[in-house]
Amino acid sequence: MRARRFKSNQDIERHIANGFGSGAGAGYMPWLRVQDVPSRGRSHKIPGVKIDRMFHLLSDLERAYFLVAEFSEDVVDIREQYPLLPVESTQAIAKAIGVPYPRYPGSSVPMVMTTDFLLTVRQPDGDFKSVARTIKYQEDLDGEDSTRTLEKLEVERRFWMGQGVDWAIVTEELFTPDLIKNLGLLRQYANLPRALMDSSLQSSFLEKLESSKPYPWSTSECLRKISLRLAIPYTEARDIFFYLIWRKVIRVDLSVAPLHLKSPLPDLQVIYPSDMPVLSRGSS
Numbered sequence: 001m002r003a004r005r006f007k008s009n010q011d012i013e014r015h016i017a018n019g020f021g022s023g024a025g026a027g028y029m030p031w032l033r034v035q036d037v038p039s040r041g042r043s044h045k046i047p048g049v050k051i052d053r054m055f056h057l058l059s060d061l062e063r064a065y066f067l068v069a070e071f072s073e074d075v076v077d078i079r080e081q082y083p084l085l086p087v088e089s090t091q092a093i094a095k096a097i098g099v100p101y102p103r104y105p106g107s108s109v110p111m112v113m114t115t116d117f118l119l120t121v122r123q124p125d126g127d128f129k130s131v132a133r134t135i136k137y138q139e140d141l142d143g144e145d146s147t148r149t150l151e152k153l154e155v156e157r158r159f160w161m162g163q164g165v166d167w168a169i170v171t172e173e174l175f176t177p178d179l180i181k182n183l184g185l186l187r188q189y190a191n192l193p194r195a196l197m198d199s200s201l202q203s204s205f206l207e208k209l210e211s212s213k214p215y216p217w218s219t220s221e222c223l224r225k226i227s228l229r230l231a232i233p234y235t236e237a238r239d240i241f242f243y244l245i246w247r248k249v250i251r252v253d254l255s256v257a258p259l260h261l262k263s264p265l266p267d268l269q270v271i272y273p274s275d276m277p278v279l280s281r282g283s284s
Helices: 010-015 060-071 085-099 139-144 147-164 176-190 199-211 219-230 234-246
Strands: 044-047 054-057 073-084 114-122 129-135 166-170
Touching: 044 060, 054 060, 054 073, 060 073, 060 114, 060 129, 060 176, 073 176, 085 147, 139 147, 147 176, 147 234, 176 234, 199 219, 219 234
Parallel strands: 129 166
Antiparallel strands: 044 054, 073 114, 114 129
8 A cells, every 4th residue: 555645634634534543443544554654663564463453553662562552451442643633723732832833744734643552441440541652762752853852742742631631651661672572472372273262271271380380391391291281282282371371361570581482481370260160289
């Protein structure tokens, strides 16, 4: 798909009419796509595992935050590159605080500003709220050329404040490289074949995993022994292990070290779901 160009207000109106920047869940269409804008570092088009659609992420840092949001049990919807509309609202804010309003390159057309992520988050009482998050490298906030960036962020902040939406800036300091590497690995196992979703099989797996904790085995050695005891292929034991970590049935500190099959079995805690049968401890 070719890049879109905004050379007139009619272009903006047409893209709004075509559904860009609207919808929710699998039906949401981001205002900006990877092919529409130059990105810092690498851009990414990633199929979602929580929400069944393609996500357009404009930097490695956006990808990192996306993985964290996908992993969160509280985040129920993720909308990236969300437009701040109508344009007149953000223009009025910029005028009120005395900063020049951004325009599309090579034109006099006022730009549709965007927020990197608009999340729908489940609250402890079961209600839902919207949370807006802007993703920036710390150096972009502190560097010599940060003044213009901070001006636009102030417009964005005031826009969301007027909407009653929680807005904040997220930098790379929120997460460790190991956390992002681990989440990138684990999400590959977010969905299992139906045969491996059997709750009795997973319960047996967990019982044997817990009984293996005292032994000085590597993770692969442990999984191989479990696979033999359950009479399943080693690859299926590996898939169940990573799946249950992604689902937080197996709790591991993902921020301190990469998950390597050849490394020692990590410190872990098993939290049995309410619908999973718990076999007698020490069963074989």
